Amino acid sequence: MNHVRIKRIEMLQVAMSSRRPLVAAHGTIEERPVILVRIWDADGVYGWGECVAFPAAGYVGETVDSAWRALQGGIIPALHNRRFESPDELADYLSGAAARTPIAGAAVEMAAWDMVARRQGRSLSNLLGGTRNNIATGKTIGLGHAGTLATDVAEARRAGYQRIKIKVEPRTALSTAAAAIRAADGVPIVADANGSFSVDDIGPLRELDALGLAWIEQPFPPGLLGASADLQDSMSTPIALDESASSRNSVRRIVDMHAARALSIKPGRLGGHSEARAAYKLARNAGLSLWIGGMLETGVGRAHNLALASLPGFDLPGDMGPSTEYWNRDLITAPIEMVAGHIGVPIGYGIGVEVDTEYLLAATQRRHVVR
Ligand SMILES: [Mg+2]
Numbered sequence: 001m002n003h004v005r006i007k008r009i010e011m012l013q014v015a016m017s018s019r020r021p022l023v024a025a026h027g028t029i030e031e032r033p034v035i036l037v038r039i040w041d042a043d044g045v046y047g048w049g050e051c052v053a054f055p056a057a058g059y060v061g062e063t064v065d066s067a068w069r070a071l072q073g074g075i076i077p078a079l080h081n082r083r084f085e086s087p088d089e090l091a092d093y094l095s096g097a098a099a100r101t102p103i104a105g106a107a108v109e110m111a112a113w114d115m116v117a118r119r120q121g122r123s124l125s126n127l128l129g130g131t132r133n134n135i136a137t138g139k140t141i142g143l144g145h146a147g148t149l150a151t152d153v154a155e156a157r158r159a160g161y162q163r164i165k166i167k168v169e170p171r172t173a174l175s176t177a178a179a180a181i182r183a184a185d186g187v188p189i190v191a192d193a194n195g196s197f198s199v200d201d202i203g204p205l206r207e208l209d210a211l212g213l214a215w216i217e218q219p220f221p222p223g224l225l226g227a228s229a230d231l232q233d234s235m236s237t238p239i240a241l242d243e244s245a246s247s248r249n250s251v252r253r254i255v256d257m258h259a260a261r262a263l264s265i266k267p268g269r270l271g272g273h274s275e276a277r278a279a280y281k282l283a284r285n286a287g288l289s290l291w292i293g294g295m296l297e298t299g300v301g302r303a304h305n306l307a308l309a310s311l312p313g314f315d316l317p318g319d320m321g322p323s324t325e326y327w328n329r330d331l332i333t334a335p336i337e338m339v340a341g342h343i344g345v346p347i348g349y350g351i352g353v354e355v356d357t358e359y360l361l362a363a364t365q366r367r368h369v370v371r
Pocket of ligand 1: 192194217218242243
């Protein structure tokens with residue numbers, strides 16, 4: 001590939017409104033400001049990226065505001081007019097320039113992948129090495145739906161979702177998970193604790209183990225890999241880690257310590273596609289089951305996730321549902337749709353979706369352009 005030079009960079013913060021708030025052990029998400037990044041090369045070819053930071057710290061350390069500052073003050077000036085041979089080379093450079101802000105860096109890194117795929121007239125899935133045409137889709141049901149849990153699970157089953165994830169917290173996990181399994185009528189149920197169990201909560205975890213869940217997700221806080229390994233040793237239900245998989249190195253530790261049998265990969269959190277692919281290779285070589293996790297992305301981030309999820313080895317249903325599951329209005333011209341519990345991997349150039357720029361500008365809260 002010839003050199004590509006980043007000629008122009010635009011960042012926008014957009015107000016997204018959720019169709020229904022998601023309640024998890026780490027908080028409630030109702031309104032979601034999202035930063036989108038668009039970059040152009042000298043020939044006018046562009047690419048889109050999305051920053052997955054939330055308004056408040058908690059699930060991850062970076063926030064929308066801190067990511068905005070990191071992008072505007074450091075990452076974008078460092079990349080403007082920069083030439084690179086391949087997205088991996090750009091990612092290498094970013095792993096220094098955005099070492100402490102991988103989530104901000106990922107927005108630009110993923111935009112570069114999209115731009116390079118469009119330049120080469122290929123889909124991003126193809127550029128990344130994808131082999132799959134469609135991705136099995138999972139549904140997530142938040143906490144605070146105890147009264148309607150059975151109805152919600154049954155509805156998700158009828159809608160065709162291939163796996164239903166319920167958020168749990170220690171006090172009510174057993175009854176919630178048991179009710180969900182009854183209502184699911186054979187559709188795999190996952191219990192996601194978002195790290196809310198402590199090492200003293202082994203009793204309730206053993207009871208969960210007896211239910212036949214597809215997996216128990218992130219029982220302990222992210223750093224407790226030893227405890228997770230011990231628990232996995234004594235349980236037949238696979239443990240899956242999500243929050244703990246925050247970097248390539250953390251994935252290496254998870255693998256080395258046998259802390260889980262399944263893993264969520266989130267490119268927008270890990271620093272972009274290059275880092276995510278490196279983590280994926282480590283985990284896949286070690287025999288872990290994999291899926292692409294969600295960070296409540298817009299259609300732009302979702303299209304990126306679908307491209308990565310098309311790689312061989314992402315065998316568990318992903319966290320990304322159709323556009324209508326999340327937003328009153330998505331940012332892309334043709335919403336992402338689910339058919340029989342699967343979402344097609346976009347086959348157009350790059351991420352294969354186009355942004356509705358008119359609506360985007362109407363929903364933009366702030367904007368910064370470097371040319
Ligand atoms: Mg999770």
